[in-house]
Amino acid sequence: MRAPKKSQPPSTGPDTFCQIISGELAAPTVHRDGSTMSFLDHRPLFPGHVLLVPLEHVTTLAELPPAEVDHFFRVAQRLETAVERATGADGSLVLVNNRVSQSVPHLHLHVIPRRFRDGLRFWLGPRRPYASPQEAERTAAGIRDALDLTDLTRSAGPPTAAPE
Numbered sequence: 757m758r759a760p761k762k763s764q765p766p767s768t769g770p771d772t773f774c775q776i777i778s779g780e781l782a783a784p785t786v787h788r789d790g791s792t793m794s795f796l797d798h799r800p801l802f803p804g805h806v807l808l809v810p811l812e813h814v815t816t817l818a819e820l821p822p823a824e825v826d827h828f829f830r831v832a833q834r835l836e837t838a839v840e841r842a843t844g845a846d847g848s849l850v851l852v853n854n855r856v857s858q859s860v861p862h863l864h865l866h867v868i869p870r871r872f873r874d875g876l877r878f879w880l881g882p883r884r885p886y887a888s889p890q891e892a893e894r895t896a897a898g899i900r901d902a903l904d905l906t907d908l909t910r911s912a913g914p915p916t917a918a919p920e
């Protein structure tokens with residue numbers, strides 16, 4: 757029996773993945789630990805297409821609490837290996853969509869088995885080259901200005917010096 761729905765802002769409602777995490781919806785599960793869970797995508801690009809989600813609801817990768825990031829990506833690494841081994845794949849595609857192309861508004865990392873010549877080339881195009889090296893440099897500078905590395909221990913020191 758379902759509890760009556762509480763009125764909530766749309767962004768915090770129980771999305772499909774929260775429902776899988778709570779057990780309200782079934783999904784073929786790969787693993788579950790104290791903070792993450794992985795299961796099969798119900799519309800796989802290829803068989804063995806796995807989704808890794810944090811149990812705690814967040815929408816984008818940037819919203820994943822810093823204390824969770826290390827574990828989340830360590831599990832992602834293990835899934836990369838497991839998916840490739842289990843499916844006999846040549847490699848894999850690991851990706852996160854943030855808002856755009858994000859079908860469920862709950863952070864999920866795709867681990868997709870890949871084979872050479874598997875026909876998935878559309879994922880990589882079309883490409884839009886920079887008009888000039890200057891335009892590329894301006895673009896990099898804009899991202900540098902926007903990049904906040906404060907609180908990251910490895911950014912606290914001076915830039916790495918060349919070996920003497």
Ligand SMILES: [Zn+2]
Pocket residue numbers: 770771773774813814861862
């Ligand atoms: Zn959710």
